[in-house]
Amino acid sequence: MWPFKKVQLAGPEDFPRVIDxxxxxxxxxxxxxxxxxxxxLVHEFVVxxxxxxxxxxxxxxxxxxxxxxxLPHDIxxxxxxxxxxxxxxxHWR
Numbered sequence: 001m002w003p004f005k006k007v008q009l010a011g012p013e014d015f016p017r018v019i020d021x022x023x024x025x026x027x028x029x030x031x032x033x034x035x036x037x038x039x040x041l042v043h044e045f046v047v048x049x050x051x052x053x054x055x056x057x058x059x060x061x062x063x064x065x066x067x068x069x070x071l072p073h074d075i076x077x078x079x080x081x082x083x084x085x086x087x088x089x090x091h092w093r
Contacts, residue, residue, distance in 0.1 A: 016042050018082065019057065025075050026064075034064050051090060058086045 019042045027035040037060055047053045064071070065079045 015054075015057070015085075019058075022075070022078055024081065025072075025078070029072050029075060031068065031071075034060075034068070045066050054090050058083060061086070 023035040023038040023042075026032075026038070038057075041053070041056050043059060045053070045056065049054070061079050061083050065076065065083065071079070073081050
């Protein structure tokens, strides 16, 4: 038996809820601008395709991962998990 738990990735139907949860965590950690940006992308940003939305979310996730090395560990792990999820959903990698 494999001793490690397989990483759970978010599926397409889960993304709005998952991104909202991430935005809430960011807000509680004091990253208000980033939290507002994620809320905007999921609830107000007008896209023509789901790939466009995933692309914008991935850019925002990579930006926060790169620019904010002071993220709490649990948020940093969640950000990287979501980047991998988008890669898997869109088959970009």
